[in-house]
Amino acid sequence: MEHFDCVVVGGGMVGAASALTIAQLGLKVAVVEKFPPKDFSAEQPLDLRVSAISLASQNLLNQVGAWQQVQQWRSCPYKRLGVWEHERAYTEFNADNIEQSHLGDIAENRLIQLALWQRMESMSNIHTYCPESLLSLNQDDNTGDNKVTLTLSNSVITAKLVIGADGAQSKVRQMSAIGMTGWDYQQSAMLINIETSLCQQDITWQKFSPTGPVAFLPLPGESSLGGYASLVWYHQRDEITRLAALSNSQLEHEILKCFPKQLGNIKVLSKGDFSLTRRHANTYQHKRILLLGDAAHTINPMAGQGVNLGFKDVLALQHVIAEAISHGEAWHDEVVLARYEKMRRKDNLLMMSTMDALYVGFSHPSPLIKAARNLALLAVNKVPVLNTSIKNKALAYACGL
Ligand SMILES: Cc1cc2nc3c(=O)[nH]c(=O)nc-3n(C[C@H](O)[C@H](O)[C@H](O)COP(=O)(O)OP(=O)(O)OC[C@H]3O[C@@H](n4cnc5c(N)ncnc54)[C@H](O)[C@@H]3O)c2cc1C
Known part of the structure; x- marks a missing residue:
């Protein structure tokens, strides 16, 4: 032994x-x-x-x-991290703000x-x-x-x-x-590898919505469309089950309908769904x-x-x-x-x-709470004192620094 x-x-x-x-x-x-x-x-x-x-x-x-x-x-x-719900409350974090060359790697x-x-x-x-x-x-x-x-x-x-x-x-x-x-969350996540036509390989972004966020993570390499990326689609479990059963071209159609215009043209390569606990x-x-x-x-x-x-x-x-x-x-x-x-x-x-x-x-449907969360994001982006203190502290924490 x-x-x-x-x-x-x-x-x-x-x-x-x-x-x-x-x-x-x-x-x-x-x-x-x-x-x-x-x-x-x-x-x-x-x-x-x-x-x-x-x-x-x-x-x-x-x-x-x-x-x-x-x-x-x-x-x-990746060097930049973008988050938003309403377009006007778009908030971007940049590695330059914390004197780093990048924020992380996918x-x-x-x-x-x-x-x-x-x-x-x-x-x-x-x-x-x-x-x-x-x-x-x-x-x-x-x-x-x-x-x-x-x-x-x-x-x-x-x-x-x-x-x-x-x-x-x-x-x-x-x-x-x-x-x-x-506990098990009500939402599941779908991971989707895609080819993407837009050259945005230095940013990862996440758009919030009451049904769950959608996220873009850049991946390395050059594809026939341009580059590669990983999409994460959070939604109610039943909806993710429905999406997972679609063919790649049907899923492409759904992605173009539901993801923000920042995504550009895409081709779905592979997909898988995961429950969240x-x-x-x-x-x-x-x-x-x-x-x-x-x-x-x-x-x-x-x-x-x-x-x-x-x-x-x-x-x-x-x-x-x-x-x-x-x-x-x-x-x-x-x-x-x-x-x-x-x-x-x-x-x-x-x-x-x-x-x-x-x-x-972010999943609360109340219009009041929606307004409050967008105002908070807007404030973090536009009020200088919040911009440099809260934003940079949050960024350093997320980077594990
Ligand atoms: C959709 C999704 C997206 C995610 N994205 C991110 C992200 O961007 N960044 C991030 O930091 N985290 C992310 N995570 C979380 C991350 O994937 C996990 O935290 C991480 O994989 C945990 O690693 P681990 O080594 O602890 O466990 P695991 O990766 O689960 O590894 C456990 C290992 O133990 C082995 N094993 C299990 N049972 C036995 C046994 N009885 N005997 C011998 N071997 C055994 C398995 O084969 C496996 O190799 C994500 C998770 C999900 C679901």
């Missing part, structure tokens, strides 16, 4: 980044993942699952040596994961179990060593600390009986089990912050473990791990609640 300092269950973007940052501290790490990431070749079409990767997340990915590889493969930096989730896996392969203190699945966890160690035993499909391993980074439906969370609160684990750590990323919290993706919060968890955990090691403490002790929860819970909750306030505020 092999023993590790730390076993990470789930080798997605967050789990793989965490394995690397913990291995950087000299600990012996294992990663258990169900599906091996697929190799990259430049001819592969752009994947539907993309994320807006903040500057802070790019710093983390640089720290573990993965970001340069993602950029070499493909990603699309990158494919699978390429971020793959770049992290390539870095994991180069670390002699990381062992991967893949394809493998977690069958059971035993936190009750009678030997006095305080180990957790993990039974996988083909092996049994032990660890001082088990990290659940196995996503929204986390088995680790369920098996360790950590409860959670949450909010979940928050009641605790992030219990009896040598610790939760990270979507296993601990899932939020409305409206502001593209889900994986960015997960990467902040990763950095916080590395920080508390490093400090404990340098002070000669048992780094896997509950007292130490509680510091990670203290650092992250409030910040995650704040972002989740902000997204919910936006969701409720």
Whole structure:
């Protein structure tokens, strides 16, 4: 039976980044993942699952040596962020305002994961179990060593600390009986990859409406129409189900009818629909089990912050473990791990609640509330003192700075 300092269950973007940052501290790490990431070749079409990767997340990915590889493969930096409901309340955030070259990059989730896996392969203190699945966890160690035993499909391993980074439906969370609160939003989201005729690859924009926002995310590369982009269409669940059943050309027609004129001419390439849930684990750590990323919290993706919060968890955990090691403490002790929860819970909750306030505020049909939200956007854009203070603070926060 092999023993590790730390076993990470789930080798997605967050789990793989965490394995690397913990291995950087000299600990012996294992990663258990169900599906091996697929190799990259430049001819592969752009994947539907993309994320807006903040500057802070790019710093983390640089720290573990993965970001340069993602950029070499493909990603699309953006400099501007536009939001509006009423045309006259259009508000634009620009990287120049916070003295940055760009606000973030749109990158494919699978390429971020793959770049992290390539870095994991180069670390002699990381062992991967893949394809493998977690069958059971035993936190009750009678030997006095305080180990957790993990039974996988083909092996049994032990660890001082088990990290659940196995996503929204986390088995680790369920098996360790950590409860959670949450609900399903009334809206679903449809992701649509398109070719676009307009050259606007330096901006990501979002137009709000009471049925849900529609968003444009630029993607890298040149297409026969001009460029590529990812559209996100939020709407009532029934409407998204109807849209998902349409042919690409029927969907094109619907998009041109419902998206703002800023979109220009398009061709639909691929599409997929996703339900939206909010979940928050009641605790992030219990009896040598610790939760990270979507296993601990899932939020409305409206502001593209889900994986960015997960990467902040990763950095916080590395920080508390490093400090404990340098002070000669048992780094896997509950007292130490509680510091990670203290650092992250409030910040995650704040972002989740902000997204919910936006969701409720912008989907409210009352004309009075509609006028108030447009006035607020207008004020942030036009009143100089608000423009420089609130706007730039919000922008720096969204970039994770
Ligand atoms: C429509 C939509 C748009 C989004 N856009 C953005 C965005 O622009 N920016 C952003 O920051 N976030 C965005 N998000 C959120 C983001 O996708 C998630 O926060 C992120 O993928 C979470 O990463 P993770 O590694 O925690 O979990 P996951 O990506 O779910 O990875 C979990 C991993 O664990 C593995 N696994 C699961 N169970 C087991 C098991 N029992 N044994 C072994 N392995 C297991 C899985 O195979 C997977 O590889 C969006 C989400 C949605 C739904």
